[in-house]
Amino acid sequence: MRHSQRIAVSIMILAGASLACVRNAILPEMTDDEKIQATVSVLATQAARNPVRKPGEPAPTPTPDAPHTLPTLRSDPVKYYAQANDTYGKIARDHGVSLEDLIEENDILDENMLSIGQEIDIPPAKPVGQAPGFKIIPDSELVYGPTVVDFSVATFMEGRQGYLTNYSEEVDGVQLAGVEIVNKIAREYSVNPRLLLCLMEYMSGWITNPRPAADQVTFPLGFEDDNYKGLYRQLSFAANNLNKGFYLWQANALSNFILADGSVITPNPTINAGTAGVQYFFSKMLANPAWENAITAHGLIAQYQFIFQYPFDLGMEPLLPRGLRQPKLQLPFEPDVEWSFTGGPHAAWGDGAAWGALDFAPPGDMLGCNSSDDWVVAAADGTIIRADNGAVIEDLDNDGKEQTGWSLLYMHIESRDRVKRGTVVKAGDHIGHPSCEGGVSTGTHLHFARRYNGTWIAADGTIPFNLDGWKSSGQGTEYDGELTRDNKSIEAINGRQAENQIKR
Structure with a gap:
């Protein structure tokens, strides 16, 4: 130099x-x-x-994780029929193939011409290489878990002159400061705020640079889409895709990465879920060699160590202890009231989190978003630590921290009669009325999910829901599934039918 x-x-x-x-x-x-x-x-x-370590103290071993079995790649084309809001690019991304290969397979002359119901042949993926096996972060640095109990975004930003310090934006009709937006995304998606901050700095310098370039102001996480302008939407996109890579890896369902240039890369089976989440996120924005630079020694991990510390020094392993079991839970509605089981295992938040949620609709024949006087009740004893924007979070270990131990999400709870933050509840106590409040919903219902140490727990995995003895399972397709007890099964069906009725 x-x-x-x-x-x-x-x-x-x-x-x-x-x-x-x-x-x-x-x-x-x-x-x-x-x-x-x-x-x-x-x-x-x-x-x-x-x-960060005492002299002579050895560096920790990056997240131990046995090599994963990768999904077998298809060798033959499959049929797909175009749906509303599809584009060729979206179809290619959703099926893990490059847009170029999709166009070639179907002899497409005009990429803008696509009609609903049009038959599309999806070719097999053609990987051009394998991703590096370099581990970037431990799993606990991806989730909103125990390692951030004492971390404050506001305290971290004190004295820093970056663009985030004075930024604000209207979110759902409320003006929020940049720090508040980071906290909101971290809590809702259950993603580590340190990781979100580090990604912002890596992509646009928002932590230290008071005057980022114009495109970095509009798209601070680097996803240049007019539907994702501003910090809130950019962080939502980032958190959702971090989750998608993380939970797909946990389920051995991540077959490849499609980079911004359309090239297909297979994962390295030796990485951990936290690393998979970061690799997946960067694949949405970067082409090679920028993608490989971001996920190896001089990329995000170098940025992480500079503004925080070596990420594996911050880790807590394992997030999910061996032999973890769900605490006793009951169905979240009052006795002798029949609800409809309308949604089997599906994403707990956004579309990237684990399939950790079940849906239940209250009695009645009304369709759409209508007011209901029926009650959602607590599924276990605990303390209400958050109750806003349709979401109620119950802490089951009563330590006042949703990042540790078991917590329950009751979603789409109407503001009318909703339980207050700080309330100590017993199983069966009123939480509130089901509604469409919070998030996107086409009808009044309860969206019910679980977390442990900030990790969304899959409803179709090794720790299924057990609600009064009713155990959840899935059929491999989102929202399809059953609740089974004593050899009796109830199938999830959208709507109110005799076959999907359940009561305590």
Whole structure:
């Protein structure tokens, strides 16, 4: 590195500049070797200034995780029939193939011409390589879990002059500061706020740069889509896709990554779920070699160590203890009142989280979003630690922290008569009335999900719901599933039918 560059980098380090600032201001003028040396210099200086281990103490082993069995890739085309809001690009992404291969397979002449019901041949994926096996973060740095109990976004941002400090935006009719938006996304999607902050800094410098470029102001997470302008929508997109990679990996259902240039990459079977989540997120924005740079030693992990510390020093393993069992839960409605089981295992939040939710609709023949006087009740003893925007969170270990132990999500709870935050409840106590409030809903119902240590627990996995002895299972398709007790099964059916009635 040239002497003047070395001095400039040192000055920026001493001033507390982020790795993104150093990279943007100095590194573009350097050779590749000098860039690497500068990055190493930044990290070495930061580590010396903020040691995180005692002398002689060994570095922790990155998240131990046995190699995963990857889904077998298809070898033959399959048929698909176009639906409303489909595009060729969306069809390609949803089926894990490149847009170029889809167009070639179907002899498509005009990418803008697609009609509902049109028959499409989905070719098999054609991977061009395998992703690196480099581990980026432990699983506990992806979820809103025990490692962030004492972490405050507001405290972290104190004294920093980045664009986030003075940013605000209207969300659902309420003006929220940038810090509040980060907290809201972290809580709702159950994604680690440190990871969200680090991604913002890596993609746009919002933590340290007071004047990002215009496109970085509009799209701070790098997803340049007019439907995702502003911090709230960008963070929602990021959190949803971090979750998607994380939970698909947990379920051995992540077959490939499709990069921004359409190339298909197979995962490395030795990574952990947290790493898979980060790789999946970056695949939505970056083409190679930028994607591979982001997920290896001089990418996000270097940024993480600079603004926080080595991510595996922050880890808590395992998030889900061996032999974990669900506590005793009852059906979340009053005795002798028949509800409809309308939704089997499906995403607990957004469409990226684990299929951790079940849906129940109250009695009555009315369709759509109508007021109901029936009660959703507590499924167990606990403390209400959040009750707003249609969501009620019950903490079952009564420590007042939704990041630790078991918590329950009751979603679409009407504001009328809704239980208050801080209320200690017993199983069977009133939570509120089902509605369409909060999120997207086409009809009055209860969306019910569980978390442990911030991790959404799948309803069709190894720890199924057990509600008064009714155990949940799935059929491999979202929303399809059953509740079974004593050899009797109730199938999830959208609507009110004799076959999907259930009561306590």
